[in-house]
Amino acid sequence: MINKISSSKEKIKTPKEYSFFTDVYDVVRQIPKGKVTSYGAIANYLGTKLSARMVGWAMNAAHGAKPKVPAQRVVNRNGMLTGKFHFETPTKMEELLKKDGVTVRKDTVIDFKTRFWDPATELSL
DNA sequence: GCATTGACGAAGG
DNA sequence: CCCTTCGCCAATG
Numbered sequence: 001m002i003n004k005i006s007s008s009k010e011k012i013k014t015p016k017e018y019s020f021f022t023d024v025y026d027v028v029r030q031i032p033k034g035k036v037t038s039y040g041a042i043a044n045y046l047g048t049k050l051s052a053r054m055v056g057w058a059m060n061a062a063h064g065a066k067p068k069v070p071a072q073r074v075v076n077r078n079g080m081l082t083g084k085f086h087f088e089t090p091t092k093m094e095e096l097l098k099k100d101g102v103t104v105r106k107d108t109v110i111d112f113k114t115r116f117w118d119p120a121t122e123l124s125l
Numbered sequence: 126g127c128a129t130t131g132a133c134g135a136a137g138g
Numbered sequence: 139c140c141c142t143t144c145g146c147c148a149a150t151g
Contacts, residue, residue: 020148039133043146049134051146056132058148076133083132 020046024058025065027119031073034101035117036109038077045119060086072096079112 027042039055048054055074062069063086072093076082084093084107094104103110 040135043133048146051148052133053131053145054133054147059132062132071132074132077135081132086132 020048020054021058021061024055025062025069027123028062028069028071028074029067030119030123031070031117034115036073036075036079036102036112036115037117037119038075040077041118041120042074045123056083059083070096073100075109075112079109081107081109
């Protein structure tokens with residue numbers, strides 16, 4: 001279950017480890033195979049659209065996340081694999097995307113426009 | 126406790 | 139059309 005908002009404004013009584021990150025992870029894990037989204041889209045869905053950086057920052061902590069977070073499906077608004085250097089190896093991201101059926105050329109997702117999956121649109125239905 | 130940084134994004138020059 | 143600046147918010151020095 002996704003909690004739509006967990007911004008600092010609304011203090012949620014969280015069991016223990018619950019925060020902006022958790023929401024991000026949940027959303028990212030729901031990205032369909034072969035699709036990608038952007039940090040801004042996730043931020044927008046979470047209600048912090050003006051803070052896309054927080055999403056990226058959250059992803060930085062996603063390394064040790066339990067079910068592995070498919071961070072490779074999250075790129076910047078340009079479809080560029082800006083976070084590839086944060087993976088185990090700089091090539092890992094492209095690799096994973098390729099396995100998802102996503103074509104990557106020069107650190108950029110081909111057909112990003114059609115591959116784009118917006119949680120605010122897809123999950124709000 | 127202030128200054129800098131960041132896996133971003135939009136706007137301005 | 140490319141480059142710079144600003145905003146956003148949390149973490150880190």
